[in-house]
Amino acid sequence: MHVESEILSRTGGRAIAEVSFDSDAIAARVAELGREITDHYPNGDLLVLGLLKGSFIFVSDLVRAIFRPHQVDFLVAASYGSGTSSSGNVRLLYDPETAIAGRHILLVEDIVDSGNTINRLVRLLRARGPASLEICALLHKRIAPDLALEPRFVGFDAPPKFLVGYGLDHAEDFRHLPFIASLKA
């Protein structure tokens, strides 16, 4: 199938402006991130904590690229609703039962935009006494003024556009796209 028509069939005819990161570029970078994370944690109990819903595809790929024992759990937070900018009100919709205290915690985000989500979750997780807390973000817009914790592992610097695909949505659409793209204005 022609690439354009394949994209249109995936999006139901809604046009995207530009593919920012294709699936090959994402796969190559995720493999590198897996190696960086494997090397960073020579020992200790590691919990990979994925932030849903946006990180669901990234976490699935990332954990298979980490070559050391670890466990996986998820948090569910939301702040965007159906708009294209953060509401600033980060709601925690699911909080895991998994113990945090004394373990290395790697919080996995799909994208750091305003930083509101990270700032809220870092406060919450630090209060639970982890052995260490780091963030892995697939995309970082680098516009957040005061992040409570700068991500140690970053996939790509993101362009200043509204991005969808590979887990990222607009009003819950486009999460299933295998690439990351910007939407037509």
Ligand code: PRP
């Ligand atoms: C999006 C995205 C990040 C967060 C980043 O989540 O998945 O978690 O916003 O934005 P911020 O840095 O401005 O806080 P959203 O609230 O849309 O929920 P979702 O993960 O279910 O898509």
